[in-house]
Amino acid sequence: xxxxxxxKEEDTMMNQMNELDALRHSASHVMAQAVKxxxxxxKLAIGPSIETGFYYDFDADTPFITADLEKIEAEMKxxxxxxxxxxxxxxxxxxxxxxMANEPYKIELINxxxxxxxxxxxxxxxxxxxxxxxxxNYTSKVKAFKLLSVTGAYWxxxxxxxxxxxxxxxxxxxxxxxxxHLQRLEEAKKRDHRKLGRELDLFDxxxxxxxxxxxxxxxxxxxxxxxxxxxxxxxxxxxxxxxTPVILNEELWHRSGHWDHYKDNMxxxxxxxxxxxxxxxxxxxxxxxxxxxxxxxxxxxxxxxxLGLVHRHELSGALHGLMRVRxxxxxxxxxxxxxxxxxxxxxxVIALIxxxxxxxxxxxxxxxxxxxxxxxxxxxxxxxxxxxxxxxLEVNKKDYTVNEGDGAFYGPKIDFHLEDSIGRTWQCGxxxxxxxxxxxxxxxxxxxxxxxxxxxxxxxxxFGSIERFIAILTEHFAGAFPLWLSPxxxxxxAITDSHHAYASGVYQALRDAGIRSEIDLRSxxxxxxxxxxxxxxxxxxxxxxxKEMESGAVAVRSRKSGDMGSMGTDAFIGMVLKAVLEKAxxx
RNA sequence: GCUGGUGUAGCUCAGUCGGUAGAGCAGCUCAUUCGUAAUGAGCAGGUCGCGGGUUCGAGUCCCAUCACCAGCUCCA
Numbered sequence: 265x266x267x268x269x270x271x272k273e274e275d276t277m278m279n280q281m282n283e284l285d286a287l288r289h290s291a292s293h294v295m296a297q298a299v300k301x302x303x304x305x306x307k308l309a310i311g312p313s314i315e316t317g318f319y320y321d322f323d324a325d326t327p328f329i330t331a332d333l334e335k336i337e338a339e340m341k342x343x344x345x346x347x348x349x350x351x352x353x354x355x356x357x358x359x360x361x362x363x364m365a366n367e368p369y370k371i372e373l374i375n376x377x378x379x380x381x382x383x384x385x386x387x388x389x390x391x392x393x394x395x396x397x398x399x400x401n402y403t404s405k406v407k408a409f410k411l412l413s414v415t416g417a418y419w420x421x422x423x424x425x426x427x428x429x430x431x432x433x434x435x436x437x438x439x440x441x442x443x444x445h446l447q448r449l450e451e452a453k454k455r456d457h458r459k460l461g462r463e464l465d466l467f468d469x470x471x472x473x474x475x476x477x478x479x480x481x482x483x484x485x486x487x488x489x490x491x492x493x494x495x496x497x498x499x500x501x502x503x504x505x506x507x508t509p510v511i512l513n514e515e516l517w518h519r520s521g522h523w524d525h526y527k528d529n530m531x532x533x534x535x536x537x538x539x540x541x542x543x544x545x546x547x548x549x550x551x552x553x554x555x556x557x558x559x560x561x562x563x564x565x566x567x568x569x570x571l572g573l574v575h576r577h578e579l580s581g582a583l584h585g586l587m588r589v590r591x592x593x594x595x596x597x598x599x600x601x602x603x604x605x606x607x608x609x610x611x612x613v614i615a616l617i618x619x620x621x622x623x624x625x626x627x628x629x630x631x632x633x634x635x636x637x638x639x640x641x642x643x644x645x646x647x648x649x650x651x652x653x654x655x656x657l658e659v660n661k662k663d664y665t666v667n668e669g670d671g672a673f674y675g676p677k678i679d680f681h682l683e684d685s686i687g688r689t690w691q692c693g694x695x696x697x698x699x700x701x702x703x704x705x706x707x708x709x710x711x712x713x714x715x716x717x718x719x720x721x722x723x724x725x726x727f728g729s730i731e732r733f734i735a736i737l738t739e740h741f742a743g744a745f746p747l748w749l750s751p752x753x754x755x756x757x758a759i760t761d762s763h764h765a766y767a768s769g770v771y772q773a774l775r776d777a778g779i780r781s782e783i784d785l786r787s788x789x790x791x792x793x794x795x796x797x798x799x800x801x802x803x804x805x806x807x808x809x810x811k812e813m814e815s816g817a818v819a820v821r822s823r824k825s826g827d828m829g830s831m832g833t834d835a836f837i838g839m840v841l842k843a844v845l846e847k848a849x850x851x
Numbered sequence: 852g853c854u855g856g857u858g859u860a861g862c863u864c865a866g867u868c869g870g871u872a873g874a875g876c877a878g879c880u881c882a883u884u885c886g887u888a889a890u891g892a893g894c895a896g897g898u899c900g901c902g903g904g905u906u907c908g909a910g911u912c913c914c915a916u917c918a919c920c921a922g923c924u925c926c927a
Binding site for chain 2: 415462463584691759760791827
């Protein structure tokens with residue numbers, strides 16, 4: 265989350281944040297102390313404060329269960345009541361190792377500290393913990409807290425290491441702030457795209473196909489709108505569109521390097537005694553499409569887009585609604601170019617992604633991901649590619665963080681992250697620079713010198729996956745999509761049977777104007793029909809009765825601001841069409 | 852995949868000590884013709900995730916498995 269403040273406000277805010285940080289850090293120590301009292305055999309790992317609270321990792325012989333949280337919470341309350349003084353102690357390395365003789369993880373941490381590091385501890389009553397601080401001064405300050413969950417977490421975040429028990433909690437300066445936070449979490453649950461997708465009849469995932477989503481008629485309207493918008497924008501930017509097969513011969517995937525670096529994520533099948541793979545990425549198909557003929561430098565850059573359906577075997581525990589699925593459509597494109605064109609092309613894509621996200625009012629963060637351990641190509645190539653991306657980011661004056669070792673196996677990438685309703689971020693857009701595939705597929709173009717040259721390639725997506733983007737979109741707007749994206753834009757509601765003919769006329773006029781509409785002719789009270797339309801988050805309701813019939817008008821009600829009074833049907837249609845054309849966010 | 856938790860009607864949930872499953876909403880039928888967030892009555896709806904086991908008897912206890920949720924790992 266990006267927050268902007270003015271000078272003084274910023275200072276106070278920073279101080280408050282630091283205080284809250286210290287409080288939460290202390291809360292994690294109090295929790296560790298409580299755990300130590302209740303389960304003496306437990307070993308301590310690490311326990312930092314985090315954006316929304318704190319956690320502590322423990323190595324326990326028997327895993328904690330949910331019921332343990334209550335006991336631990338009760339003990340924490342006792343420790344707070346004891347009002348222990350929290351003191352800082354600095355020790356020499358030897359002393360520190362001696363003090364932590366029974367804490368193997370702490371010893372590992374101490375040994376990992378640089379020679380000149382100050383080794384500090386914080387002590388409260390009988391509990392001492394290796395810690396850089398800062399902390400609040402008394403345990404009584406830790407009074408508004410709640411333990412939230414117990415989960416597994418690998419030591420040092422490495423799945424090769426032992427899985428520890430992590431207890432998450434949150435703490436605030438006072439009860440009110442804590443309650444407010446818990447309330448907000450409840451509210452956020454209502455925006456969950458999995459819930460809204462079902463309620464609004466957009467999409468769902470069934471037990472019969474874990475990670476393989478279904479899209480229903482209204483969800484398809486949304487999808488198709490996103491895709492048409494995408495096609496129109498890409499055409500403007502000089503992209504062409506192709507479509508490559510979902511299933512291709514396994515040999516292709518050996519050639520591309522996917523077999524060596526991505527096999528575990530791929531699905532395979534056999535056709536007439538031959539081995540085939542279901543594509544997890546669109547690039548190899550794109551390579552073949554590019555290779556269909558010889559290219560001149562005059563034709564470069566060549567921007568070939570593809571809305572490609574890919575399948576990837578994700579770990580069962582990683583699946584998450586539409587955010588992480590096992591089959592999804594990437595709004596992919598491969599840009600083939602000369603090395604001189606790299607920077608301009610990367611900058612263009614950065615600008616394109618920025619433009620797209622602004623249309624939806626999305627805030628995003630940027631990451632540069634560098635060479636992973638499992639990758640192909642030479643160091644020089646990787647360095648050149650990484651520097652090219654870095655340079656583009658700097659030219660663009662974009663703030664970004666570096667994600668070491670998180671690049672694709674064929675090249676470094678710039679990732680664009682969007683936030684879901686509870687602040688988790690998801691990678692959507694990405695720009696990947698690739699010197700490897702052109703090599704592997706022996707791609708070439710004829711230069712001005714009449715010789716063959718190797719093109720460079722960019723893989724890039726803007727939405728990322730249509731599925732994930734729809735999930736983010738749903739949560740961002742809490743299901744109340746802006747008018748231009750709403751599956752149903754207008755609902756005509758007749759007051760009584762005698763208005764049916766007139767209502768149907770209005771309905772037909774809307775449809776003739778290309779406005780996605782529904783009509784409600786049921787013999788229900790209008791309060792009931794309005795309530796239903798409101799819950800369906802339809803942007804506009806047109807209520808028609810005697811008054812409207814006489815004047816040839818419609819009574820407009822917006823889902824946002826309620827009764828807007830009556831206006832001529834044509835005027836309403838004009839208003840809607842204008843807002844749709846502008847992709848207005850407040851309509 | 853790993854750790855903890857949860858699976859009961861389309862949805863949200865109740866179901867006591869093991870004694871044979873219930874509500875609200877949604878759906879259907881009928882009545883009602885109504886002016887800005889719920890008209891009334893009636894009907895129907897369940898292999899209690901799936902498979903074993905214990906028991907005279909299992910939604911409830913045990914085992915196994917699948918899916919989901921939170922987190923870790925991984926990723927668009």
